[in-house]
Amino acid sequence: MRSRLAKVIAGVAVTAAVVLGGAAIAGAAGAFGGGGSSLSGQEAVRAKLAALRATGGGTANAVERDSEDGATYEVEVKKPDGAVVDVRLDGSYNVVKVESDAETADGPDANDASEPNDD
Numbered sequence: 065m066r067s068r069l070a071k072v073i074a075g076v077a078v079t080a081a082v083v084l085g086g087a088a089i090a091g092a093a094g095a096f097g098g099g100g101s102s103l104s105g106q107e108a109v110r111a112k113l114a115a116l117r118a119t120g121g122g123t124a125n126a127v128e129r130d131s132e133d134g135a136t137y138e139v140e141v142k143k144p145d146g147a148v149v150d151v152r153l154d155g156s157y158n159v160v161k162v163e164s165d166a167e168t169a170d171g172p173d174a175n176d177a178s179e180p181n182d183d
Contacts (some may be wrong), residue, residue, distance in 0.1 A: 101129040103137070115151035118145035118159045135160040 103111065104127075112124035116121050122143040130138035133151035148165040 079159055103127045103129065107137070109141055110157050111137040111139050114157040114159070115141050118151050118162055119143050119149060133161050140165060 108127040113126045115124050116122060119141045120143070122141045124143065124159065126138040127140075128138050130136065130152055132138070133152055136155040137153040137157070139153065140148065141151055141153045149162050150165050151162050152160040154160050
């Protein structure tokens with residue numbers, strides 16, 4: 065009886081390892097979330113802390129892998145004054161660049177050049 069139970073437990077453990085390993089590989093390859101590369105865990109915490117230091121506080125929102133301007137991480141931060149910025153950090157969590165978040169700076173049509181300027 066013990067031998068059979070041990071085989072069943074071993075089989076379940078192997079199956080779980082294969083399923084979790086496959087999910088980890090698929091996640092690393094960007095198979096989940098529409099190709100986004102959002103981060104969580106210790107990397108995200110360190111990136112958020114570095115971004116908040118760079119902006120003088122605020123609320124750190126999304127943390128993603130980034131490759132623009134030599135950055136490794138991008139953190140979206142809503143600063144205390146309400147402005148939203150993207151803070152780009154290198155692999156050692158040093159600031160590479162802080163720039164206005166074009167997606168939220170002036171609303172959803174901020175980058176829409178098809179509308180005439182009424183100035």
